[in-house]
Amino acid sequence: MTEASARFHRSVAEALADPHLRQALDRTTGRLAGGLAKAFATIPDAGALRDTARRIRAHTIAHLDQHLDQFERAATARGCHVHWAPTAADATRLVVDIARARGVSLAVKSKSMVTEEIELNAALGAAGVRVVESDLGEFVVQLADDRPSHIIAPIVHMSRDDVARLFEDKLGARPDEVADIPAITAFARRTLRQEFLQAGMGISGVNLAVADTGSLCLVTNEGNGRLTTTLPRVHVAVMGLERIVPTAADLGVVLQLLARSATGQALSVYTNIITGPRRPATSDGPGEPDGPDELHIVVVDNGRSRLLGGELAEILYCVRCGACLNICPVYHHIGGHAYGGVYPGPVGSVVSPGLMGLDEWSELPHASSLCGACRDVCPVRIDLPRLLLNLRAQTVAARMGPAWLRIAMPLYAAIATRPVLYRWLGSLAARLSRMMGHDGWLDRLPGPLSAWTTERDFPVPAPRSFVQEHHAHAPRAGGCE
Amino acid sequence: MSAAARAQIFDSIRRGLVRAVLPDAAGSRPTPEGRSSPPSASADALEAFTRALTALTGRVHRAAAVDMVPDLVAAIAHEHGARGFLAWDESHLGVPGLFAALASRGLERVDYDLPFDAASREAHALALAGVGVGLTGADAAIADAGAIVLAHGPGRGRLASLLPPAHIAVLSARQIWPTMPDLLAARPGLLDAGSNLVAIAGPSRTADIEMTLTHGVHGPKYLHVIVVP
Amino acid sequence: MTRPTRVQLFVTCLVDRFYPSVGHAVVAVLERQGLDVSVPMDQTCCGQPAFNGGFTDDARRMARHTVDVLSASPDPVVVPSGSCADMIVHRYPELLADDAAYAARARDLAARTFEFTQFLVDVLHVSPAAEPDGPRLAYHASCHGLRGLGLVEQPRQLLRAVAGDRCTDLPGAGICCGFGGLFAVKLAGISAAMLASKIEAIAESGADAVVATDVSCLMHIGGGLHRRGSRVRPLHVAEILAGTRHD
Structure with a gap:
């Protein structure tokens, strides 16, 4: 992990552990997001107006x-x-x-x-x-x-x-x-x-x-x-x-x-x-x-004109309203400082690496669950998840990010495109994890996946997959109620 | 350096534009639609404006006739304990004889023209800082936002609506527009009427501390709009 | 579209491996509508973990595989996940746009792929019968279904028909639970904090079960509930519907 990445993860951990910050963010972001919804309800043609605003910004940037x-x-x-x-x-x-x-x-x-x-x-x-x-x-x-x-x-x-x-x-x-x-x-x-x-x-x-x-x-x-x-x-x-x-x-x-x-x-x-x-x-x-x-x-x-010459240019439509911050569940939990730059929240996760390069800012595009709330709320409809995904692809192309993932993901893709192997390995993994689980749950996952089980359990896979059961004409569960 | 810097930036923009991924940028320039004709003096517009501004703690006073304005202004000024006032020139307020009428009610206009020289500018501004009330006209109002719009220019200083703790604006009921886009689409020339156009939606406010609304942090704490027919 | 007689089920990797009962429930519901349901044997994963992680080439490989598997038949495809359906409907055509052999087939697949509740409501016009008794349900609106596919009314309409007043929205129903695929591992602390908020909302709702259209969210929420010893059960909307009659 690079020094910049370590710094980011440290500041996230500090923010999450700060109860005072939590309280302040609860008080503000929710109210701002709620106020936005109310304010938009008072303009009858809000959707059309946003379309117009988007086209104005798009056309302006294009010229x-x-x-x-x-x-x-x-x-x-x-x-x-x-x-x-x-x-x-x-x-x-x-x-x-x-x-x-x-x-x-x-x-x-x-x-x-x-x-x-x-x-x-x-x-x-x-x-x-x-x-x-x-x-x-x-x-x-x-x-x-x-x-x-x-x-x-x-x-x-x-x-x-x-x-x-x-x-x-x-x-x-x-x-x-x-x-x-x-x-x-x-x-x-x-x-x-x-x-x-x-x-x-x-x-x-x-x-x-x-x-x-x-x-x-x-x-x-x-x-x-x-x-x-x-x-x-x-x-x-x-x-x-x-x-x-x-x-x-x-x-x-x-x-x-x-x-x-x-x-x-x-x-x-x-x-x-x-x-x-x-x-x-x-x-x-x-x-x-x-x-x-x-x-x-x-x-x-x-850095703006350089940003213009690429796939992130849409971020230049931004009018800096901050709505994407207030709606963002990640921002809601870590606040602005943790993002490290001048521009926090989803917009910052695009602007900071966009203006200053990925070397120091490679973690930010990954600090999103891609829930899409930011895209929905943006007054000029910037597709922030698309821009974050684009930056993520850039980090992968630049061989940034966790080494295990750079090995695991191509391997997973190789397996998932070989159905026989996929089924066989799936069954094997199911059998192994059933030996380690209790009552259908694992409370500890191995290696990097252990981050999942720090605060939540993980289900044990079923002994036979749905596809296998279906094709074996296994008895069909009618549901659970 | 400046010409080179400019050329560098424009080169970089033009190179960027060749490759830029700009969704929804194609096609002709969008033309924002506003109402092209002046708004009517509808009671609805005045109602909406009053409701919106009142919700922002601004106060709307309706004058049945222009000659009632001096009494209204004087009453408001006295309410705020003011003796002097900053103001636009009388010809921009739409109330003939206003300053004389106010003088007879114990209110003197404080005239000013900020000098460029730093020391005398500071002294001059300092003298204005103690004036209790500001009096201006209003070129338009925005109903959905509860805002008044002031075009500053010669004889129409900015400080009257900015420096004193209370601001009184005289607005014609015929100048209430439904929304900001309506006004700016219909009267784009307002931007260039003077060096400053401002829309004021209620008294100065902040919610920086604990999201608690507080008025008068920098601008006036009180805003009064006198609507004349 | 006209009412089909046959559908293919793309069950998603998580249902396949972790929640086969959800798959069976989906089949039961669709068969009750008189549809012939086929389950292509070679289906695997839609590729979303790779796509969302920035592994575009790997995602593309998996997308091509899925396009192959689901293009053997021209039948509509039903997916019991808003997230995976959104991947096929919106991301596949982008991912494969420059692939001469796949671009058209990806667009064709996108046009005949439906999330489960979307298919039931918009295509089959199903109105399930009310079930007078049962658990109190709280609905969680999964992100990609909600914002990617616009699944606002479809799941709620079905749940309301079955459970009536027993079903309500979770407070903050549309706020992400913090799953986000690899996000839950790479930024586990933030993800866990988001999950904690979701679980507070579930507790506040007083419901017996939390219902969603995606087992990915339910796996995440369920893992958090189990760790806390909660009795609230995570349920896929298909499991609710399979327990009822459909006319």
């Missing part, structure tokens, strides 16, 4: 170069600076350079997966820029020096007491200032409001960009996304190069599904659509009284 080109021209025409970053390092260097050139020492940030992916905070920190996460959950994660456990709910793994203690330790809060959740929230508002007012730069991700107007759409519930993109004089938006839709009408369709899928809301509290920096005064009239004077858009590739 990605044209849409990006159009987006760049439209955004530039409205005063944006568009930057292109082939790698994570390029992206962070671009942002650091912008910060340096403007003398920025404090930046506020609105939650964004892609900035986690490129590890922007660390790069800015090293360049002497303090970065404050402004989403409440991300702010807590940052204070705790932790990682977000969920795309939508970053601190599902923490209790209110955990947060209160953290605010006391790190921010000097008095116990009465963090006595309950509203107090904790108000304390965070006061603390973060100061940071917003002082920050020289606001950093955000981009949920969706609109090609024909060069617009950026950011959805948040707290309003931190709006403050981040309004108060500081420089706004830097970092976007994965696939987060694009052609027009405002296309954006409308995706928005009708996005918040419903993420949190069960019809729309997030703030659907914030930004088209260029603040518009200056002209001879016709005054300019806008607020908003950033500079807007930089950093378009990040970091």
Whole structure:
């Protein structure tokens, strides 16, 4: 087993043994999944809308170069600076350079997966820029020096007491200032409001960009996304190069599904659509009284275009709602951290190996029972099980995974395509295991299969197979009732 | 570096597109359908909007006539203990003489224009942070989401709906659309009317801690929509 | 399709080796419908363990074998497993799409392959008679049948007809039990945690038996129940139906 595989199995075991995490996941994932079902029940043509959204995303990705080109021209025409970053390092260097050139020492940030992916905070920190996460959950994660456990709910793994203690330790809060959740929230508002007012730069991700107007759409519930993109004089938006839709009408369709899928809301509290920096005064009239004077858009590739050139390209349709996490029974039991990457859950099990290669991420595609709940819930109907199966085939082709299986599976296939041998070996195995079983059950299986019997028994095979009995005209059992 | 980086990315995308497996990408571009005509001022739409926003703890006030708006605004502002207010220019609120009427009720508009210079910008913003209420118009509303839609631009600042603890928006009953896709399909130009279009569905909220809903974490804790005929 | 007179039974490797009584129950139910049931002798495994494990070439070999075995006759194929039926219906045509000798036969086989309850309800329009007494049943909706084949109503309709109010859905009926083939061995801890949730739901239901369309799930759930000393029995839907009259 490789070091990366061992690490994954260790973190899974730790997650499974954590009763607190269990409780938090029970509380959140079930509620989010339930909210989704209710929210979809309120749109009469949800199925058709999902089909349309899927076709919009599919068509956009299939013409990605044209849409990006159009987006760049439209955004530039409205005063944006568009930057292109082939790698994570390029992206962070671009942002650091912008910060340096403007003398920025404090930046506020609105939650964004892609900035986690490129590890922007660390790069800015090293360049002497303090970065404050402004989403409440991300702010807590940052204070705790932790990682977000969920795309939508970053601190599902923490209790209110955990947060209160953290605010006391790190921010000097008095116990009465963090006595309950509203107090904790108000304390965070006061603390973060100061940071917003002082920050020289606001950093955000981009949920969706609109090609024909060069617009950026950011959805948040707290309003931190709006403050981040309004108060500081420089706004830097970092976007994965696939987060694009052609027009405002296309954006409308995706928005009708996005918040419903993420949190069960019809729309997030703030659907914030930004088209260029603040518009200056002209001879016709005054300019806008607020908003950033500079807007930089950093378009990040970091493996996406390579992903596009293969069988996993469908994952680029993803709109990052997190619905596949909330519905996933595996996620429900291990939470986000165990997945190891920035993107957890079924989508992460495709995106992490897809963007960063299978060497470090070969276990993730196998961490699924292939139940298909993720495919059913996806607002753009991404066939996640198909993508996981494709990655599994890649791990086998690369001779990754357990050695015993690489021997056992071809052997099994060889036997299963030789019916006489198959029947004979089946009978032999049945006889052997009947000698080891009690009352029709085995409580211990040999070798790698012993993992089955750690927590469940295994039935002893029947003395004669059904096919053999049937062809021998054995007495037919009429059922058991 | 930038031109080379751009070329590198576009080359890589174009090479990828040759081999990409993209289910359901074939065929012509899908055209999202929305209602192409403006929505009617139906009582149903207003009912649905009111129901949805109220469920989000937003409050809907119906003004029988435009000249009732000053009293409503003043009452709400006083409820929140506000003396000053941030606002869009009067011409964008659809209520003639509103600011004078509010001034006579003890409410003064705090005007602003954020400067670019870092130090004075901070001082300026700091001064705005204490204002108790924000007053804006609304360009549209979304019935199924209980959302109001604000196109920010010249004379229509963003901070009025963002910085104070309470936000009051004046909405015309004729501008209620059934859904977001309906609005954006019919009025795509809204995106480009200014630098910022925002749909606001209720007061600022978070459920990050233990999935417990809490309001006013960053944006306004209270949202009032005054619907005028 | 028109009502057939003959069917082939692809019984699945797990029924064949571990639960022959389920196979006999399926035959009994089908014969009671006046069908001539044949059981091709050389059938083995559909290849799903290999396919789901990423062993595509091995899966393809097993798929070709199964196509050969089930193409000796043009009769419809009945499979008492949503998972294995889904493999034949949806995966075989993909797996063998580029195989000149097999692509068309795989598509043909896919078109005449049915999961057991799907065949009873959609093709034979069976409505089993009510059985006034019997155990309280809780239904678990197996994943691949539910989401791959869309088996939402068929199994429930049959069980409701037989057991009426004695049959309910398990709480979270459509949530995976954690079997997932090799998943149960490769990530046994996660699988066992999923199983534990399923068993909690079974206990909560108060049922005497848990019913499903797939013995793979039942083997997994049954193994967990047995380890815990539970008296709740796992039953295949065919075993319920075989105990009743069918008109």
